[in-house]
Structure formats: structure tokens, C-alpha cells
Amino acid sequence: MQWTGLNELREKYLSFFESKGHLRLKSFPLIPQNDKSLLLINSGMAPMKKYFTGEITPPSKRVTTCQKCIRTPDIERVGKTARHGTYFEMLGNFSFGDYFKHEATAWAWEFCTKVLKLPVDRIWVSIYEDDDQAFDIWTKEVGVSPDRIVRLGKEDNFWEHGTGPCGPCSELYFDRGEEYGCGSPTCGVGCDCDRYVEFWNLVFTQFDSDGKGNYTPLDHPNIDTGMGLERLACIMQGVHNLFEVDTVQNIMKHVSRIANVHYGDSEKTDVSLRVITDHIRSTVFMIGDGVMPSNEGRGYVLRRLLRRAARHGRLLGIHEPFLSEVADTVILENRDAYPELAEKSVLIKKLILVEETSFGKTIDQGLAMLDTAVENLSGDTLSGEDAFKLYDTYGFPLDLTMDILEEKGLKVDEETFDRLMKEQRERARASRKAATAEAWAGTRSVLADCPATVFTGYEGTETTGKVLAIVREGELSEAVSEGEALVVLDRTSFYAESGGQVSDSGVLTLDGMTFRVFGCFKTATGVFVHRGTIESGVLSVGDTVTASVDKERRLAIMRNHTGAHLLQAALRKVLGDHVEQAGQMVTEQTVRFDFTHFSSLTPEELQDVEQMVNEVILSAMPVQTREMPIAEAKAMGAMALFGEKYGDVVRVVKAGDFSIELCGGTHVDNTAKLGLFKILSEASVASGVRRIEAVTGAGVLDYMNHLNGLLHSTAAALKVPNVEDLPQKASQAMTEGKAKDKEIAALNSRIAQIRIDGLFAGAEVIEGIHIVSALFSGTGPDALRAICDQVKDMRDDTVIVVAGTLGDKATIAASCGKQAVKKGAHAGNLVRAVAKIAGGSGGGRPDTAMAGAKDLTKLDEALEAVSSIVNDMINK
Template identity: 65%
Template sequence: MQWTGLNELREKFLSFFESKGCLRLPSFSLVPKDDNSLLLINSGMAPMKKYFTGEITPPRKRVTTCQKCIRTPDIERVGITARHGTFFEMLGNFSFGDYFKREATAWAWEFFTEVLEMPVDKLYVSIYQDDDEAYKIWTEEVGVDPSHMVRLGKEDNFWEHGSGPCGPCSEIYFDRGEDKGCGSPDCGVGCECDRFVEVWNLVFTQFENDGNGNYTPLDHPNIDTGMGLERLACVMQGVDNLFLVDTIQNIMKHISQITGVEYGKDEKSDISLRVITDHIRSTTFMIGDGVMPSNEGKGYVLRRLLRRAARHGRLLGYKEPFLYKVCDTVIKENLTAYPELKEKEEFITKVIKVEEESFAKTIDQGLRMLNAIMDNNAVKTLSGEDAFKLNDTYGFPIDLTREILSEKGIKVDVDRFQELLKEQKKRSRDARKNAGADAWISEATDLTDVAKTDFVGYSELSCDSTVLAIVRDGERVDSVNEGESAVIVLDKTPFYAESGGQVGDTGVLESGNFTADVDDTTKDPSGNIYFHACTVTCGSVSVGSKVSSTVDSERRADITRNHTAAHLLQAALRDVLGNHVQQAGQLVTDSYFRFDFTHFEAMTAKELIEVENLVNKKIFEAIEVKTQEMPIEEAKNLGAMALFGEKYGDVVRVVSADDFSIEFCGGTHAKNTSNLGLFKIRQEGSVAAGVRRIEALTGNGVLNYINNTNAAIMGVCSALKISNPKAVVEGAQKAEILIKGQQKEISELNSKLAVAQLSELFAGTEVENGVRIVTSQVDNANADVLRTMCERAKDSAPKVVIVLAAVNDGKVTFAAACGKEALALGANAGKIVKAVAQAAGGNGGGKPDMAMAGAKEPEKVEFALSTVKDTVYSMLK
């Protein structure tokens, strides 16, 4: 058996099964397609479930893959043991009603013994205890020594998940030697020790389970095999765990180089190195497949992994962001199998760096809070409120909080945390909820008998329709009358339903004396049934009625202009900022559009002008905007931009403006870029870490913007008494100079006033206990006057402790200061002003030599000032 690198093993496996007539498919995305049962792909067969069920015809009946997978149930164990990891690759060969047990077993044995040259005496095979057919094939046809065969029960060697296809399985084990065993005389396959490693699982899907324990043979049995690439590499490289495999070890070495911590020297640091190594592999691949950090779903898994890795970097004594630097090694080690990672390297690196920097801003505060809790021996359980604060304020995922506290034996009130989280989400949902058509459809509303809506709105803005259903207040009704609001479902509609960020159409439905305003259009989750939110303005309409459906053409034209402009904007952003720019969301309305995109710093004024000019250039070039439906592979060959991480069918709709902008899109668009008229960026800003937002206008929106801007300029001219708008800047500058001069004059007068008043305040005071205490309420003074008086007092009188108060509009302002000699004796202005303010229902503080405070009870000012002397004397040395 020869040492073999991980990348070479992958290629040997795939090539071998190609030689057996299997179609090599690339790894599917980690993001499941049309499968809500999984958050992330966690096995080799998961992306191919519909091939096995027959819902989708496979590209060939024999397939082989190396599938990237993420599993997180044991995330707390990752690093603590050398066995657990969240990212792995699963080698597999599959038969969809083609070859079966004989071929699967023979090829597995051939691959192990002939291709990889594994010693036969080190290989063992387990079968389901009742699968005599498999036993006979393994021993009589494949040639496995019966002494190396083991029968195991249903729990170990029968694959099933409730009702559906199921069947027995055979597992191939590798004997690592007696020195790896437990020493027990009955140690063998199935023992929990490290001697016998299960490497390959061959599932023979040959039965249908009705859910009641009744098994019916399938007409066309299937083969589903799975073998962990990293585990196979451990065997072939003679190492004890996946972190010592060549490609993974190279990633760890890079981490050691950055942090200055060597693997194998200390168990605690080894745990951290393993955590970081595993998590940077997972996160690099997840971002490469379009997952972005967030607080829900896949994004939460990503954020949790990144923050867990960042925390372990700090445990190694490295506080600077560094995970992003390791990305290039992860990509380089996986380049042969996943070249697409290289194309996205800049983007992946930036996402990780931004997330690290974001976490770094709050992690120290959060850790201080956690450390204080852990240092308090009386605390046995962290409250749900504190856990929520750590999550909401400091960005600590609840799982990270639990993990850190568990190291000290402290529990977390997770139930209360979840309650608070639900309350927050409900507030967010309530804030977002609008009066759209879907708000009038109850989850209990049964529309299963309603036919799919025929959408004709790409080419027509009006058509004749039949009313299929009416829903009022969540209930289906037969008719709706004047003055009532309802959702109307039509068999055929020109109204575009809200989708892809584009708002739904509005317009009218008419028939005889019946008229209804269509206020919005949405559709059901399947996208098959269109909901027209209507207000009946005249007459009534019933199910089965014929109506004329007409879209508001002017509004639709404004929407299409903005949607086409969003496409041109994305192309321009990529041209000016770089190819890392990806759409992260959009909203297209008739009045404006907003476009969210991945970028990691504010755009400069120069960049904004460049982007704006480039879009307008394409508008002036009057480019024809083409819309075509084509096979997805053809669209990709054209270079069409897809929404990052989005799923598409075999046939896609592509919208293009020459080769400047080519995108997958189901929205409505202008016929020519010249229809947009003009393009104007209204504003640019941040919406999340690594995500920027541009709001922009076209056509009538630009005209309105120009008119409103012009009106504002004329208003400024009027206020400045300027007749020529061109002179508005000069007029504003003159006004600024005048205001600054007046402010300077006011400041000088305040200083003079302060000096004049100080001599009066000092009169009648004496130095006692080494300090001169001066207190007073100053009439007609603001905070600036009080501050100036205190500054002058402490600078001119080293022994002074002065506290002044002023009341304006029912609010109290206190100012306090201490001279140098008073400070030396222990006086502290910050503490003094805080005590005084608290006596008048307020609070505040500041530096020992100068401090300010506020209070809400002006009637207590005299009493508050009377407490100054006792407060000061209590401080003196």
C-alpha cells in the first residue's frame, strides 16, 4: 500500500468509476436546490434524492461524484477530538436502477485491492445479518475470506429513514493494527476502539418501507455508496486523524506560521489549531457557494464558524484578523477539484476579513462580560437576558456563549434566550408587514383546486380574463361588492407579480358596470397562482365572471426603466470597483430603485461619478435590450450573471444589453437603454458588513429630482437674498464667515462676562482646609458660559474648587472645576459634579480638573449646591 495524497485519491476514485461507465458529475453546491429539508448538503446522495425517487431523470443511470459536505451537529466536539470536523468530501458511486450488488461489491474490492493496493488481510466486510445474498456474493464471487466477514444487526447495517426506499448495506473496514486496539480478546469489527476503521459504506436500496414495517421489493433497486475522502486519506497516509492528512496539514501549518504556535506541543493550543483549520475550510467553501454571514439559517452557521475560529485565534494569543489570510492556502490545496474557488478568491477573502473585523470590534467587550460571569463562583446559570444581550449587542452566537461558559461549568438559560429572540423577530416582522395581497391570504385558505395563472404581461398590458377565485378576509367567497377589498385570482393576467425585488403591477379590472382598482399583485410561494389585491370601486364581480384586465402602463414603464437601470448599474459597478461585486438584494419601484451589492468600503465621490457616467453612456448609446429564454448552460456560456447562490431551472430567461450587461432575470425591462432617459445616483451607504446600497433614479424620477433640487436651491437663494443661483455657493460661504465671526464675538463676550462675574463670586470666600470653595447659580448663562467661567477660575486660582449652575427651559446644567493645588489634595471635579447633579435628579461626570452634568429638578439647585462643601471635604487628604 503506497502513500497517496488526498487530491490524487479523489482523482483515482472518480477515474476508476468513469472506467465503469459512470458519469462524473462535479460536486453540487453546499446550498441545497429545491430541498427545504436540509440547511446545507450533508452527504453525497443528498443532492441526488430526486434521482432516486424518480422525480427527476438523472443524466445517466450510473454516476460518480466527490461531494463537498457540511455537518454541524457535533460542532462542540470539533477540535476537542481529532476525529470531528464540519467540512468533508464524500466519494460516491450511484446506480439509478442499473447495476446492483454484484457490480458494487466487485468494483469496491477492485478499487481497494488493485488500484490502491490495500493488503487484503487488512480488509474486513460487514453485512446485514439477514442478507445472505450479499454474503454469498462477497465470499463466493468477490473472494473475501469468510473469517473477514461480519454479520451485524439492523442498527448498523440497514439503511432506512421512516417510510420510503430502504435496504441493507455492506461496510468495508480497514484494520489499523493491534497497537491501535483496546486489547480486548473480542476486539473486532464494530468495536468502539480505533483499530477497525469503517471506510466505505455500500447501500443496497432494494425495498420500499410503507412506514409500518412492511417491506416490498423495488422493481428497480438502486446503489448508493459513500466513502469519506479524508478518512480514506488517513488510511492511505498512515496518520491517526484528518488534521494530519497532507492538504489539511498544509492549512494548519499556515495557521501555525501566522500565530507562531506549533501543533503537537500543547493540547490546549492543539484544540484551537484544529478548530481554526476545520472552520476555515468550511467557511471558504460556504462563501464560495454563495452563503453570506447573517443571523439566520445558513448564514448563521457561517457566522458561528467564523466567530468560533476567531475566538480560538485569541486563545492562541493572536488578536488581529488572520483567518482571511489562510484562504489562499485552502484554495490552493483544493484547486485541482474546485477551480471555481480561485475565481472567487478575492470575494471570499473580503467577506471573511470584514466579518473578522466586525467581530473584533465587539468581542473584547463581550469577553470581558463573560469573564466576569465565569469569575463569579456564585453564578451557575447565565440569564436569558444576558445571553440575548451578548448576542444582540456583542455579536456572540448563543452557541459560542454556551461553549465558552461550559468550559467553566456554567449553564445558559437557552429557553428564555429563545423567547427574547422570538419577540425580537416578531417585532421585525410586524414592522415589515404591509398591505400587500399576500397579507389578505390566510395560511388556512385552500386554493389547491385553483388552476395555474397564465402570465402574459411580458408582451401584453391588457387581456381578457376569467375570475377563478375570490378571497376576502382570508376566506374564499363567491362574489365581492362595491367598497369591499379582496384578492382576486384570474386564469390569465398581464399583471406582473412582485418577484425578484420588482414590485407588483397596479391597474384596473373592468366588466360592464364593475370596476376594481388593482392595488398590488403578488403570487403564492410556488409562483403558480397570482394574487390581485383589489378594491371594488363600482358594481360587483363573481367567481366565473369575465373581466378586462389592464395594467397601469405609465407606472409599468417607470418600473421597467428602473429595473433595466439596475442591470446596467451592476455591470458598471463591476467595471469600476471589480468583479467581487455581486448583487445582494434589490427593490425596483416606479419612483426609484435600490441596489444592494457586495463591497467592503464606502464608494468615493470619484467612483460614484464614474459609475453614473458609465451607465448614462450606455443609455446614450441606445442599446437594444434583448430578452431570451435558453438552456442554462448556454446562458452560462454567454457569460450571463446569476444571482449569487440562487437556484435556476434547466431553462432560464436572460436579459442583455449587448455584452455590457447579461443577466438571468424574470422581471420586466425597457426595449432600449435610451428609454431610460437619464440615470442619477441619489445616495450610497452601508446596510451590513460588506454590503453597500445605492439608491438611484431614471426617467421621470430624474426629472423630479432635478426639479426638487432646483426648488431647494431657489429657496436657499431667497433666504440668502441672492438673485442668481450661480452665486449660491459664494453666498453660503459669506454667510458661514459671518456666522463664524458672530460666534467668535459671542465667545469673547462670554469670556469677558465670565471674568467680570468671577471677581464677584470669589468675594466673601476664604481658603479652608487648603481649598477655596466657590458655588453659585448664574443667571442667563448657558453651558459654554459656565465652562468658560470654571476654566478661568481653575487657571487663575490653584486652590479653587468651583461649582456653578444654570437653569434654562426647566433643565439644569452644572459645571465644576478644580485648581492644581486642590487636585493635589484629592479634590475631583468629575466626582463632585456627579454628586451635586444627583442631588437635583440628574447625573454626569468628567475629568478630575473639569466636568459637566445635567439635572431635571431646578427647584433643588440651591440644595444641591449646599452639598458641595461636605462632598469636597470628604475627598481631601
């Protein structure tokens, strides 16, 4: 066999199966499409489940792909070993009821031995222990020697997930040689050592399982294969692990240059190099497919990977953001196969930089939290709860926490930490298990036999359609005379909610029958389902009804949707090409548009965007929509939805020369029909994602009337006859308010001084430190803090604790002068101990701290304990 690069291997595989009549599909996005059972695509077949179940007709009965995948269950082990990674590519060839075992095995053997020229004497085959048919095919048809075939049990060689399609597997192994073995005389296929590497799994999906041990043969069995591209590259390049594969190694070399370390110098730095290399690959591809950092779901996976990579950068001595620079190499190594990475490079790098910079501050906060936890230790062991909080909140793995504690002669409660980690994993595992069970659910939908609906809503708001199905309480019904129901027509003018645009509403009518439609949704097979309630008469299957959309509501939605397109174009012109749609919701009232940007918009930028959109509206540009091949649309510069997958033919919406986008929604035919455009608000919704809410048409008039009402009510409240005089009156009120604030502050200062003068008369002295405590009724936190600050500034040999009540609330403040702190006094620990007596809690720095108290009856008792607590601190 000959050394072959990873990118070349990918092309060899896909080209080979194209020659066998397979349709080559591009990798599906990492974000699952219409599948809530997965956070991220984790296998080659995952995005094609509905092809296997028959819920959706595949574009061809023979398909081949190289699928981007992310798996994170073993994220803590990534880096510690060279085996584990989160991102990988899965090669696959699939048959949807076409060919089966004979062809799958023959082609696998042909590709391995004829195309890759793997030595036959180093290839082994495993089969399911009861699959005699596979044994005969491999030995009698393919020509594999029987002594190179191993039978394995159900756990290893039978693919099954709950209920649904399943079947036996046959796997191909490569013998890497004795030097990779464990030395055991029984070492062979199935051994845990690194000698025999499983690199291709052929799944023969031939049964339907009911989950109770009963297996019914499928009328049309399927083939689902998977081969890890990186694992195959390891074999073809003769390297030990995926981190030594050419494209991956080039990424690692970039990290090494920045850190000035070399892979193989030490195990400690090797771990960090592997973590960074793997995680930056994952994050670049995830962002390229539309994943945005957040604190939940797939966004949290992305954030966690980025933070783990950044922390390992610090362990290598890199204290400045560097991951966005390494992203250049990831894009360079993969741009031929995945051109979207180059197209999104500005956004990918910017987002990584923002997130890494933010984590730089977060990790400092985590270190501060750890320092505080150490200061409050009563022994030499950090609690497992604190260690887990550091891990879960700030991304501190246990080993980092242990390293820091070891330097201080401390340790951590690993048992409790492990228990909390186990509980978290079990919750995640249960969630994944439930998701897997749901993955095949709903495939026998009551609407499975309905043909795709013909949508006429682009041409008009009214049409006639035949009732194909009525569903009530999950069951098919022949008719409906009362209550709610779901109705399917063969043709409809109702837009089904999708692409961020809400569905239409309206009525279905026929000879005295009225069915009020509240909403409309679309199934994966293109069936439009009208949700509503019967208002009069009887609706039956087979009736031909008139479907009438609420025209005024539709027009308002259309204005706002076209407004969203103009808004995106204006944002890109004002802010830059990194702006991408990250989500939208278009209703009849407003347009809510989420987009990628990394800081709040200035008033000038908002004004520029708004003015630009209104200029386009007033220019009365024609809005044209037409279908065309996606290649032609992209050549025209059409904007695509970030992370979305499109078919070969797309619908393009073009507003003059100002905006051109791929969109399946409804739009006005001229920008002038928007009337006006007004931005209501701009805010952050996630890291690197901003949101603008705006209105068009009548919505602008409603907003203007609302503002006018506010102006007049405000003028009346301030007793201003004319609203034009409001600015002057408001300025005057502000000036008067500031003057009164200064007067109140001066009075508080005088009151504090008067109180302070009387405090020292009864001060107790311990080891040269004056201890003062007092209770003041009708005194809030600000006044208490002022008293403490003045005492601390006046005398550095003083500890003061003052409590105050204001209504039913109590506050305790404490401060310690420099001399007192040197002798062991700590305001944070002191106020915490005092507040605890009164049922409260709090803390702070050694020199100043605040706390709250719940039991006002115990404040005197709490203050009496101050001297004793301070005495213990000083004499400890």
C-alpha cells in the first residue's frame, strides 16, 4: 500500500462508490435538520434516518457521503490518550432497499484490496456469530480465507437501538503488526490492544425490532456502512494515531510554533497539544455549520470545547488569544472539501476570538473563586462541591484544581467530585437514551400515506382543495362536527410555519361549513396540516373546500418578512460581511432578527441602518422571486441561511440590487409596499449574537401613536403645557435631583460622624486592636458602609461591625484597618460568622464586607459575639 493523504483518501472513497452507481451527497450540517433527538450529528447515518424508515424518499436508492461528526461523551479523555477525539469524518455507502450483503461485501473488499491496495494477509473480518449467510458470502463469493473470519456476539456485531430497523454487522480489521500488540498469546481480533484496528463497519439492516426480542424481517433490507476517515488515514500513512495524520498534524504544528514546544517532548505538553488540536477542529466546523456559543445545548458543547482549548493554551504558556489564528490552518487544510469554511472564515475567526477573550476573564474569576474557597477552608481539603462548581461553571477540570491545591499543600474531596460527575453523566446518558428511543418514533404517522401538498400561496390567498385526511386526538377521522382537529388538503394557499415566518390563519368553507384555521405546519414529507376548530356545519374527508387566508394578516407578515431581508442587507453594508442571520421570527406585528455581531450597535449605526432601509422602501424597488439551480443563485451572490442545507433548486428573493437571498417565505412585490421601517430595539441574546426588533407599515404608525401618547402623559405628569418644553423641564428636574442627592449625602456623612464619635467611647482593645460594634435602627446599607469606610480611613488599628435595620430588613457591615488585617482580622470571615448567628449570610474582602440577616431579634446577640470572634482570629 502507498502513503495517501487524508483529503485524497476521502476523494478516492467517494469516487469509487460513484462508479458503483451511488449518488454523492455533500456532508449534512452538524446541526440536525428536523431531528430533535440529537444535539449534533454523530454518525454518517444519523442525518439519513428518515430515508431508512421510509418517512422521506431518498434522492437515490444508492448514496455515498463523507459526513462531519461530533461526539463528546468522552471529552474529559481527549488529550489524555491519543485515541480519543471529538471531531471526525465518517465515510459511508448506503442502500435504501436496493443492494444488500452480496454487493456491500464485494465492494468493501474491492476498495480495500484493489484501490487502497491493503495487504490481504493483514485484513481480518468479523461477523455476527449467527450470521452464516455473511460467512458464506465472505468465503465463497468474496474469497476471504475462513481462518481470517471471526464470529463475535451481539454486543459487538449486532446494530440495534431500541425499537425499529436493526441487523447484524460485519467489520473489517487491519493488523498493524506485533509491535502494536499486547504480547498475549490470545491476542487477536477483539483484543483491547492497538494491534487489530477496526476500520469499517458494514451494517446489514434486515430486521424490525419491537424491543422485546422479536425480530421481523424487513421487506426491503438496507445497507448502512461507516468508516472513520482519520482511522483509515492512520493505516494508510503508517502513523500511531489521528494526531499524526497529515492534515491534523499540520494543525498541531501551528499550535506548537505558537507555544514553542514540540510534540513528543513531554507527555504533559503532548496532552495540551492534543486537546487544542482536536477542539479547534471541532469548533471551526461547528461554527461553520451555524452553532453559536451559549450556556445550553449544542452551544454549550461549543463553548466548553473552546474554553478547554484556551485553558490548555495557558498550560503551554500562551496567555494571549491564539485559537483564531490556529483556525486559519484548520480552514486551509479542509477548504477544498468544505468550501463553506473559507466562505465563513471571517465570522468563524471573529467568534472564536471573542469567546476566547471572554474566557480569559472567566478563568481569572475561577481562580479568584478558588482562592476564596481556600481562604475559607477549615482543614486541608477542598469540598467536592466546590471543585465540581469550578469545573461546571468555569471549566476547571479536576486535575487543574488539584495541581493548584497541591502547590498550597492542600487536597480535594475526589470522592464527592466523582459522585457529582457520575450523576451528571447519568443524567446526560438518560437524556441520550431517551433521545435514541425517540429517534425512530413517529415514523408510522397517521399521515404517512398522504401525498405532499400543493402550495398555491405564492400566487394568491385563496384556492380550492380536497380534504384528504382529518385527525382528532391523534386518530384518523372521517368527519368533524365540533371541537379542534387537524385537516389535510391536496392543495392549499395557507403558508406553513417555517424559515422563521409564522403560518397563515383564515378559514376553510363549504356550503354553511366553516372551519377556523389557527395555524398550519408542514411534515417532513411536505404534507401541510391545518390546525383549527369547526365553527359551523360538518367537514368530511373527500369534501372540496375553499381555503381562504386572512389577507390583511398575510400582507402584514409579507411586509415584515421583506423588511427582514432589507435589514440584513443594510446591516452587512453598515457593519461588515461578518453579519449573518442567526435566526428570525416574522409575525404580523413585528420582525425579530438575530444576527452575528460582537458589540452593541451605536446610535449612529442604528440610524444608518434604519435610514438605508427606508431609502430602499422610498425608491420603490421591485421584489422578484424565482426558482433556479443553487449554483446559479450563489453565482448571483444570494445570501443563504447560516448552517442551513439547501436542495439543488432553490427559491431566490431579489429586492432590486440591494438584497438577494434564498428564501421560501412570502414577500411583497415592491419595497414601497412596506410603507416605512422603524427599529424598536437592539440587544444581545447570546455571545456574538445581537437581536433587532422592528416594524413596518401600520406597525410604524402604531408605534408613533404609542410614543405620542407617552409624550403627552409625561408632559401632563410634569405639568408641562407643551410637549416641546419637555427636554427643558426634564433637564431642570435632573439638576434639582442631583443637588438634593448631594445634600442627602452630606447629611449622611454628618450623621455617620456623629455616631462614630460615640462609638469609640466603649471600644474594647485586644492585642492593640480597637473593636467597635453597634446597632442602628432606620439605617440602610449605604449609611452602614459609609460608617465603616470612615472608621477604616480614620484609624488602621480598628475592627468595626455595625448592623442596621430598615423596615423588616437587616444589614451587617464590617471593616478592618490595615494593622488589624496584619494581625489576622478578616472582615469577610467576620461578617459571615456574625450574620450566621442572626440567620443570615454574606462575605467579602479582608478589609471590607457586607452581609444580610433574617432574624432581627438576634442582632444584639450577633454583635455581642464580635469581640470573641476577632479575638480568635488575632490569636489563631
